[in-house]
Amino acid sequence: MNRRSKPTKGESTSPNKKVNDLAPFREKSAEEFLTTNQGLRINDDQNSLKAGERGPSLLEDFLLREKITHFDHERIPERIVHARGEAAHGHFQVYESMAPYTKAKFLQDPTVKTPVFVRFSTVVGSRGSSDLARDVRGFAVKFYTEQGNYDLVGNNIPVFFIQDAVKFPDLVHAVKPEPHNEMPQAASAHDTFWDFISLMPESMHMIMWVMSDRAIPRSLRMMEGFGVHTFRLINAEGKSCFVKFHWKPMLGVHSVVWDEAQKISGKDPDFHRRDLWEAIENGDFPEWELGVQIVEEKDEHKFDFDLLDATKLIPEELVPVRRIGKMTLNRNPDNFFAETEQVAFNPGHVVPGIDLTNDPLLQGRLFSYTDTQLIRLGGPNSHEIPINRPVCPVHNTQRDGHMRQTINTGRVSYEPNSLGGNCPMQAKADMAGFVSHAQRMDGSKVRARSEKFFDHFSQAALFYQSQSEPEKAHLVNALRFELGKVEVAAIQERMIGMLAHVDRTLASRVAQGLGLAVPNKIEGPLNLSIPADGNAKEFQPKPVSKPVQPSAALSMANTIKDGIKTRKIAILAADGFDAAAFSAMKKALEAAGAQAKVVAPRLGQLKSSEGTEVKIDFSLLTASSVLFDAVYIPGGDSSVKALTANSDAVQFIGEAYKHCKAIAASGAAREFVNASCLEDDGVITGPDAEQGKIATAFIKAIAQHRYWNREMKDRAQ
Ligand code: HDE
Helix, strand or coil: CCCCCCCCCCCCCCCCHHHHHHHHHCCCCCCCCCECCCCCECCCCCCCCECCCCCCECCCCHHHHHHHHHHHCCCCCCCCCCCCEEEEEEEEEECCCCCCCCCCHHHCCCCCCEEEEEEEEECCCCCCCCCCCCCCEEEEEEEEECCEEEEEEEECCCCCCCCCHHHHHHHHHHHCCECCCCECCCCCCCHHHHHHHHCCHHHHHHHHHHHCHHHCECCHHHCCEECCCCEEEECCCCCEEEEEEEEEECCCCCECCHHHHHHHHHHCCCHHHHHHHHHHHCCCCCEEEEEEEEEEHHHCCCCCCCCCCCCCCCCCCCCCCEEEEEEEEEECCCCHHHHHHCCCCCCCCCCCCEECCCCHHHHHHHHHHHHHHHHHCCCCCHHHCHHHCCCCCCCCCCCCCCCCCCCCCCCCCCCCCCCCCCCCCCCCHHHCCCCCCCCCCCCCCCCCCCHHHHCCCHHHHHHHHCCCHHHHHHHHHHHHHHHHCCCCHHHHHHHHHHHHHHCHHHHHHHHHHHCCCCCCCCCCCCEEECCCCCCCEEECCCCCCCCCCCCHHHCHHHCCCCCCCCCEEEEECCCCECHHHHHHHHHHHHHCCCEEEEEECCCCEEEECCCCEEECCEECCCCCHHHCCEEEECCCHHHHHHHHCCHHHHHHHHHHHHCCCEEEEECCHHHHHHHHCCCCCCEEEECHHHHHHHHHHHHHHHHCCCCCHHHHCCCCC
8 A cells, every 4th residue: 555655744753653654644733724625725614605694505605515515424334233432552562472373473572562453342332322331342452563454353251142143133133222112222121132032042151241240341441351252373384273362451350330330321421431531641551461272273172162162261270361462552542533433343354373263153254344344434445544554565456446545556456467577466475475274174065053062051050150149149130130121021931941041040039030930840942953954953952961160260259459550539528628638548549549539519629627728520410429439538527517418428428338339438527427338348437547547448448349248238149
């Protein structure tokens, strides 16, 4: 591809090659004249051209027409799935050469920083929907490598609902708002979704994940990512091994609770987007380690499940995750539409050293992404949009099409040719030409799956049984919520039957919440399979046959809880607060890497009992405890009196308590907290004199993320 050679004002000298590459396309208007798209300076942008001051507008007004026409075409079709997303630039660096496994150049040299652009998304909702919907999160990474773009287009859940791409349109039609009334938005809690799921036993493992708190992350910076499918790594000798990709967040894996998620959706629907943006603006760059689970070719069939089945994971106890490098996101996009909306990922964007497998879900995806981008981005040239262009040269014989940017020179647009010296030329494998792994193929042409694909419940049971008690309770309640919104009783009943195949206690807990019973005789869900003879055959999926060995890696209870970096803490105060206690706590929290924000009954300056002033960040109208990780209330008689009399302040503490967050109070504020909180677990109080001790204990408590045992009492078990 030809580059624009003339640098513009947007010129950048970033060490990040992709950020530099985008520079010529950056437009800045400072001290510039307003012009048309043809560069004509505009003299009046306030009045359309009229026949007289009170006369009709004239068709001649090309300024008006150009402006309105462009506006009329500002929107492009949103993504059919993953419409709501946010993204950031950064880089990836491998820890040590992965040459024994892969020849991918970006995985060889620990000194090389490969630029990345990462887009996170929810799946179901429209572009303007809330970030806190219960949903899978997309985790798509574009590596701009020297050998071309490599896209790892994953999710925050390691498995998927279906095994074969042919079911994807059905899944998406079932979960999207129902077609007759376009409800509900960004939610799976409705009849069509559960109707489909109750008839798809293979979805049961994924259902366990999406009903768990993994589907309501605290932050995009605190969730894992997974490549989901099994891929291949190929080394320089052509040796192949299988690989599963993981992203492990350096801040640990944390979630909010469902009641909180629903409230955040009203208080700040941009909660995750804002959190990512602000973290990067504050210099708290989000980081993940890239992990790989490697399986030698000879071990392909040694597992109880099929490596090509995307509804299964490889338990980390069977194949440990090796952390091979780190990704850092350190730059917000300049323009949401140009970058985040127009970026186009594709699991078929691979580089030499990384290859695909026959996973039937992956195979279908390889078709879908290019196809959808033809309509979403308007033609076959979306790879020329600045955010999508590789940082290495592009030369081929493809030509023309809508919005072509490249000016291909010369008369040769075919290969082989003699007129152009047979250029551009093919690259041999040792010149980094991509060669597909020469996997031997031998099979009949059938619409069928391998037998191991039909063990639908063992890993669903593995996930459920690996959860801590509070996590199990959340999962049960999520199912009660979702199925509680289902209107057709037969669907609820079929789902109870399906859950009973996973775990009978789970099924009866959910059934109890729905006022139903687990049927004595559980119907076996059916799968249709068409074997080689072409006659459809119905048969039962396999029951959970072996005792489950819980996997610690599947429970968020076991995540790292070693600090409070980037956590947002509310300091709730009113006029007359104790300045010394306030400052000591704020200093301690900030020293530990957290952000302390002042929340008060109104905005402006807050006066301490000594007459000093601090700026209020949020009023009780503009903030709510669901937007914070923890709350501290300093002493000061009149401050505490004002808060006690303020129902919003009382609710603030009550909700922080209900959502199991750390709460601290000193001096006179102890009374206020004691009145609202029923017990002391994760609630730290003490006299003003012990401010240092309170701060240390509070920081330790925040690092625990939540005190789930508070809620265990009132949960129906
Ligand atoms: Fe996607 N998926 N998908 N998907 N997917 C899209 O591509 C599709 C699947 C994922 O931030 C679409 O450009 C099919 C699994 C992410 O731009 C579309 C199947 C996983 C994103 C599409 C799947 C994903 C998409 C919509 C079943 C995790 C957002 C717009 C065979 C491994 C990327 C677009 C971004 C987006 C098709 C299943 C991840 C329609 C047919 C499994 C993160 O092409």
